[in-house]
Amino acid sequence: MSTKEQTQDAQPLRRTLPRVPDRFAAFGAVLIVLIVLAAVLAPWLAPYPADDPRPLERLMEPSVAHWFGTDQVGRDVLTRILYGGRTSLFIAVAVLAVSAVVGVTLGVTAGYAGGWIRDVIMRVTDVFLAFPALLLSLALAVVLQPSVNTVILAIAATWWPWYTRLSASVAASIATRPYVDAARCLGVPAPLIVLRHVLPNSLTPVLVQISLDAGGVILTSAALSYLGLGAQEPTAEWGLMVQQGQTLFTTNWWVVTFPGLAILVTAFAFNVLGEGLRNALDPRRAVR
Numbered sequence: 001m002s003t004k005e006q007t008q009d010a011q012p013l014r015r016t017l018p019r020v021p022d023r024f025a026a027f028g029a030v031l032i033v034l035i036v037l038a039a040v041l042a043p044w045l046a047p048y049p050a051d052d053p054r055p056l057e058r059l060m061e062p063s064v065a066h067w068f069g070t071d072q073v074g075r076d077v078l079t080r081i082l083y084g085g086r087t088s089l090f091i092a093v094a095v096l097a098v099s100a101v102v103g104v105t106l107g108v109t110a111g112y113a114g115g116w117i118r119d120v121i122m123r124v125t126d127v128f129l130a131f132p133a134l135l136l137s138l139a140l141a142v143v144l145q146p147s148v149n150t151v152i153l154a155i156a157a158t159w160w161p162w163y164t165r166l167s168a169s170v171a172a173s174i175a176t177r178p179y180v181d182a183a184r185c186l187g188v189p190a191p192l193i194v195l196r197h198v199l200p201n202s203l204t205p206v207l208v209q210i211s212l213d214a215g216g217v218i219l220t221s222a223a224l225s226y227l228g229l230g231a232q233e234p235t236a237e238w239g240l241m242v243q244q245g246q247t248l249f250t251t252n253w254w255v256v257t258f259p260g261l262a263i264l265v266t267a268f269a270f271n272v273l274g275e276g277l278r279n280a281l282d283p284r285r286a287v288r
Helices: 003-016 023-040 075-112 115-129 133-143 149-172 180-185 189-224 238-248 255-279
Strands: none
Touching: 003 133, 023 075, 075 115, 075 149, 075 189, 075 238, 115 149, 133 189, 133 255, 149 189, 180 189, 180 238, 189 238, 189 255, 238 255
């Protein structure tokens, strides 16, 4: 068999194989795994207790004893970053879980039911989307008492509309598929159709969007904590650490630089992973 014939025979096979993940996305996935492991294993990896002020060791430069130096009250910056990762990742998971559950529930209901139910849900969604997400989160955080729970509620209240609009459009498309029509003709109850057919087939774009949004949630939570509306002392949180060290940037750069790098690297990792998932799951790319 000639080389040309072998190539022609291999082309249909390539179209049936799953797309190999982008190396950049794989790199992001590895970074995320390392960040999550570092946060989960913080009590064992951290060289010092999370809140252990040592006034005699304040503002020490990075060294063998303190790899990332110490802060204004002598706490080890590396230890604070490890524990701060637990706080930041917890906020991201909680916000995305609440937003996805509320948004997908409303979106699938609107997309499948249609009619006035869809109109009511989407008009309420449009009201929330009309306000800039960060400004609305700030307004809610100002009203509530500053804490980690406040950050979660304030961000989730502005994030769920995106999932509602996304899942509503996907569910509306799935609701017109032949197998859904067949289920209706067989007398299958609407809630069961939604659970068995509409909801499972609506989750793929939502999962991709979650991976893309994780970095944005971490940045938003860090911004709220930076403004004093989020985590409070002695809780370790990256945005709070940046806020505490901003005045020392020109003299003691490590206090603010390392927490800022932690935010940057984590947001970057989630963004590249989300882009890779979107490319891998895009049906238009699968047939190329």
